[in-house]
Amino acid sequence: MLRYLTAGESHGRALIAIVEGLPAGLRVDEDRINVQMARRMQGYGRSGRMQIEKDRAEIISGVIRGETIGAPVALWIENRDWRKDEPDVTRPRPGHADLAGALKYGFDEVRRVLERSSARETAARVAAGAVCRLLLEEFGVRLFSHVVEIGGEAIRARPARWEEVALLAESSAVRCVEPDAEVRMKAAIDAARDRGDTLGGVFEVVALGLPPGLGSHVHWDRRLDARIAAAVMSIPAVKGVEFGLGFEAARTPGSSAHDEILYDQSRGFHRETNRAGGVEGGMTNSEPLVVRAAMKPLSTLRVPMRSVDLRTKESVKATVVRGDVCAVPAAGVVGEAMVAFVLADAFLEKFGGDAMAHLRQAFNLYMEEARRC
Ligand code: EPS
Numbered sequence: 001m002l003r004y005l006t007a008g009e010s011h012g013r014a015l016i017a018i019v020e021g022l023p024a025g026l027r028v029d030e031d032r033i034n035v036q037m038a039r040r041m042q043g044y045g046r047s048g049r050m051q052i053e054k055d056r057a058e059i060i061s062g063v064i065r066g067e068t069i070g071a072p073v074a075l076w077i078e079n080r081d082w083r084k085d086e087p088d089v090t091r092p093r094p095g096h097a098d099l100a101g102a103l104k105y106g107f108d109e110v111r112r113v114l115e116r117s118s119a120r121e122t123a124a125r126v127a128a129g130a131v132c133r134l135l136l137e138e139f140g141v142r143l144f145s146h147v148v149e150i151g152g153e154a155i156r157a158r159p160a161r162w163e164e165v166a167l168l169a170e171s172s173a174v175r176c177v178e179p180d181a182e183v184r185m186k187a188a189i190d191a192a193r194d195r196g197d198t199l200g201g202v203f204e205v206v207a208l209g210l211p212p213g214l215g216s217h218v219h220w221d222r223r224l225d226a227r228i229a230a231a232v233m234s235i236p237a238v239k240g241v242e243f244g245l246g247f248e249a250a251r252t253p254g255s256s257a258h259d260e261i262l263y264d265q266s267r268g269f270h271r272e273t274n275r276a277g278g279v280e281g282g283m284t285n286s287e288p289l290v291v292r293a294a295m296k297p298l299s300t301l302r303v304p305m306r307s308v309d310l311r312t313k314e315s316v317k318a319t320v321v322r323g324d325v326c327a328v329p330a331a332g333v334v335g336e337a338m339v340a341f342v343l344a345d346a347f348l349e350k351f352g353g354d355a356m357a358h359l360r361q362a363f364n365l366y367m368e369e370a371r372r373c
Contacts, residue, residue, distance in 0.1 A: 001348040004128040004341065010118035011086055015077040017128040021348065024070035025356035026135055033057045036130040036333065040123060043329030044173040045189040047322050052081045057127035070354055075127040086111055090310045091319040095299030108310050119236045119327065122334040129337020132344035138356065139347070139363055140209040143340055145332035147175045148292065151188035151199035155181040162208055162288060175329040193325045196303030200237065200295045203332035205339045210278065212286040212370060214346040223282030224346055231338040232293050235331055240294035244277025268371055291339060295331050298324055
């Protein structure tokens with residue numbers, strides 16, 4: 001239903017996102033997109049590039065007088081650090097796309113790979129995701145993220161109230177809800193920076209206010225958890241994705257792994273626990289969607305690992321370029337964008353319509369029925 005493409009190199013003129021399949025009549029406010037762009041640039045441990053850029057997305061098509069017209073919405077993000085003649089790089093970084101990309105495309109250097117494999121591309125994803133988020137917000141859906149762990153330093157517990165989680169994450173330099181964990185995470189980042197090293201971690205994306213039945217149990221590629229996992233897994237450096245109890249469910253007996261079903265007049269069907277993370281049988285069950293992702297440490301190291309020069313075949317140290325010590329907080333914001341995209345797609349699939357009014361009608365009818373049954 002919905003698709004998006006991005007284009008642009010890390011040091012090219014600009015990044016571009018095109019979102020296609022949005023209904024007409026959606027209010028799209030550039031400033032609200034740019035709130036998300038600014039969030040992606042934050043986080044303790046980011047690279048010097050974030051001091052240079054002022055990421056702003058400009059809407060260049062598909063919106064007239066602040067509303068979509070059903071046409072593709074193109075977004076333009078100018079690169080300040082735009083250089084025409086970047087030098088060739090012949091020493092691939094272990095862990096990055098450098099070597100595999102060079103072999104695949106027949107290059108004898110990796111500049112032609114790293115310009116596109118750079119995580120800078122995620123700026124365009126956040127712009128696209130921000131438009132999807134505007135669509136979801138029209139139906140009361142709210143998305144946020146927080147950092148659970150950095151370099152082995154984890155939070156002990158998160159507050160019971162999701163509102164509090166969202167608020168605390170927003171005011172933390174590492175997007176973490178526990179002040180003492182934040183201190184430990186920042187210290188770990190400082191130590192890694194001093195060693196010329198990098199750190200990974202775990203972030204959690206949460207979506208509240210979802211209707212039941214997004215996605216489907218009937219076929220593998222309609223399952224919402226599979227689609228979200230693929231989208232989140234596509235974020236550079238993400239190595240694992242889990243929902244609710246996730247891998248822990250494998251070690252938990254069935255009687256403590258599921259969420260008992262309750263019903264009352266005012267709340268309808270509801271649960272007291274959310275071990276499933278809001279998805280059962282490949283569909284939303286109207287509980288909060290809780291997705292966690294594990295991010296490996298970034299492969300751009302200031303103290304490089306061993307590599308081989310692509311031209312001379314000599315044993316060398318990998319190339320040293322500017323990079324983040326830790327980008328887990330920013331990856332959480334990118335995670336929100338990817339989840340927003342999949343949810344908006346599933347929304348349009350379920351409620352259809354070429355205009356917001358049609359979508360709203362179908363949504364209201366379904367929600368009324370779901371409440372009654
Ligand atoms: C990034 C921009 C990049 C990197 C970083 C993320 O810009 P530059 O290469 O000019 O410093 O700072 O990407 C990586 C560390 C990576 O390995 O891909 C951004 O905008 O998020």
